[in-house]
Amino acid sequence: MNFLKTTAAHPLFLLLNIGLSITYFVYICFLFPIGNPALFSLLVLGEVFHLWQVFGYIHSVWPRKRVSEFDERYTPAVAVYITVTGEPADIVEETLKAATEMKYPNFNVYILNDGFVANRENWREAEELADKYGVRCLTRKTPGGAKAGNINHAMTKTEEPFIVVFDADHVPVEHFLKKMMGYFVDEKVAFVQSPQYYKNFEENLVTGGAWEQQELFFGAISKGKNTSNSAFMCGTNMAIRRTALDEVGGMSEFSIAEDFLTSLLIHEKKWKSVYVGEVLASGLAPEDFLSYYKQQFRWARGSLEVAFKYNPLFRRGLTFSQKVQYLSSASFYLSGVIVFINAVLPLLYFYAGIEPISINTMTLALIFIPYIFVVLYTIQLTSNFSYTFRALSFSLSSFPIHIKALWQIIIGKKSGFVVTSKKAVSGNHGYLVTPHLVYIALVVFGIIVSYLREGFSASVLSNTAWSIIYVAAFIPFILAAFQKVAADETVPLEPAKKGRA
Numbered sequence: 001m002n003f004l005k006t007t008a009a010h011p012l013f014l015l016l017n018i019g020l021s022i023t024y025f026v027y028i029c030f031l032f033p034i035g036n037p038a039l040f041s042l043l044v045l046g047e048v049f050h051l052w053q054v055f056g057y058i059h060s061v062w063p064r065k066r067v068s069e070f071d072e073r074y075t076p077a078v079a080v081y082i083t084v085t086g087e088p089a090d091i092v093e094e095t096l097k098a099a100t101e102m103k104y105p106n107f108n109v110y111i112l113n114d115g116f117v118a119n120r121e122n123w124r125e126a127e128e129l130a131d132k133y134g135v136r137c138l139t140r141k142t143p144g145g146a147k148a149g150n151i152n153h154a155m156t157k158t159e160e161p162f163i164v165v166f167d168a169d170h171v172p173v174e175h176f177l178k179k180m181m182g183y184f185v186d187e188k189v190a191f192v193q194s195p196q197y198y199k200n201f202e203e204n205l206v207t208g209g210a211w212e213q214q215e216l217f218f219g220a221i222s223k224g225k226n227t228s229n230s231a232f233m234c235g236t237n238m239a240i241r242r243t244a245l246d247e248v249g250g251m252s253e254f255s256i257a258e259d260f261l262t263s264l265l266i267h268e269k270k271w272k273s274v275y276v277g278e279v280l281a282s283g284l285a286p287e288d289f290l291s292y293y294k295q296q297f298r299w300a301r302g303s304l305e306v307a308f309k310y311n312p313l314f315r316r317g318l319t320f321s322q323k324v325q326y327l328s329s330a331s332f333y334l335s336g337v338i339v340f341i342n343a344v345l346p347l348l349y350f351y352a353g354i355e356p357i358s359i360n361t362m363t364l365a366l367i368f369i370p371y372i373f374v375v376l377y378t379i380q381l382t383s384n385f386s387y388t389f390r391a392l393s394f395s396l397s398s399f400p401i402h403i404k405a406l407w408q409i410i411i412g413k414k415s416g417f418v419v420t421s422k423k424a425v426s427g428n429h430g431y432l433v434t435p436h437l438v439y440i441a442l443v444v445f446g447i448i449v450s451y452l453r454e455g456f457s458a459s460v461l462s463n464t465a466w467s468i469i470y471v472a473a474f475i476p477f478i479l480a481a482f483q484k485v486a487a488d489e490t491v492p493l494e495p496a497k498k499g500r501a
Helices: 011-030 037-061 089-100 124-133 146-157 176-185 205-227 242-247 258-268 289-309 320-352 361-382 389-397 399-411 430-454 458-482
Strands: 078-084 107-113 136-139 162-167 189-193 238-241 272-275
Touching: 011 037, 011 361, 037 205, 037 320, 037 361, 078 089, 078 146, 089 107, 089 124, 089 162, 107 124, 107 146, 124 136, 136 146, 146 162, 146 258, 162 176, 162 242, 176 189, 176 238, 189 242, 189 258, 205 272, 205 289, 205 361, 205 389, 205 458, 238 242, 242 258, 258 272, 258 289, 258 320, 289 320, 289 399, 289 430, 289 458, 320 399, 320 430, 320 458, 361 458, 389 458, 430 458
Parallel strands: 078 107, 078 162, 107 136, 189 272
Antiparallel strands: 162 238, 189 238
């Protein structure tokens, strides 16, 4: 797996990265004549955020040594939870079969069946599978707390001191437990996380883009977080110490990013975490654009809630590094606002002739090109050159999703937990990229308007260049939205009704 073969960048090179980023920031914000004051303020806001992102990434991948104790002879009793909310029986069965065949001396498998409380017509299928494989099916009859509530309910029905969680589609390898449980010989280790790997990444443009986004996180970023005891739970393929969960009141039911928030609360209690950089289970990426959109919205909404309601900077039990890492991860979803600002600035020049700063095109290129080259090369170097343009495209193009999530938090709108469909949802999902298509049309027409006004002036050329960069970045995202997927008879998983899991 190339994404796990990360390369440690030399500290001097990382310092060069920070130095060039600061230099670019200073030039843009302080050394050029200010144009429109309001636009200049927005530009500065964006550059502050970019500087923060660079610092957060450098902090993640900074070469640090951390050795976690491991003893393969340590084999405590484990409760293996497979969370199910109406997923197709064939997908659940594949995971269940693999879970029961794991090579480990002391574990029990449980199906955590939320199909009944979520009004799934096929909820009895989970119980039938449990009978077929001789495991217990814990079917909730009282709703609440979504996936976190499902896990907390199971904790009251089981006794094993350690818990392993698999989503319905994540199929473990037979040595999963052997690779994970030995880290708990250290009594301060609260949870151990392994990567999420999408085995269907070659299915279509959506699965490919979704996976390529994940490669950077589960490669360089997660391995870096591990060195500062900042790796957090990612919902599946994880092992947890029961006493650590009990200390924070179980999985948090106050956020749709229950894994992220619970990890923060556990770290705040001075527990340790471990990230295992080895693929030990294989799952499914969203196979259609609508499912991808819903998944990204849930992650954005949950992470931003943590940033605003449980701001890591003010959590006294966290170390400085943990505060940086949690805030960096949570604030990533603010990038949608910054992408929107940066993309709109050229349009304002095209149609209104206003710009945030007055700058010569050549001068801008001289300070921008070295800065962006080093930033991108740092990402490529530390990710073993696995980061792709499509991954960048999907990240930048998700700005409407991020803005929607932020807006709902600002106005206090509640959002239920939406289970990602495990099979393709057919239909035309092109409407989800309407903002991108409108932007491209505005760019094309805007270039014509500005040319008729002043010809190919330096400002027209520089703003045209900026806008074309965003148009190019949006193209793979737009193509994924319009790609037709094979129809599937499975009913798509919709949000549970209010008060349901």
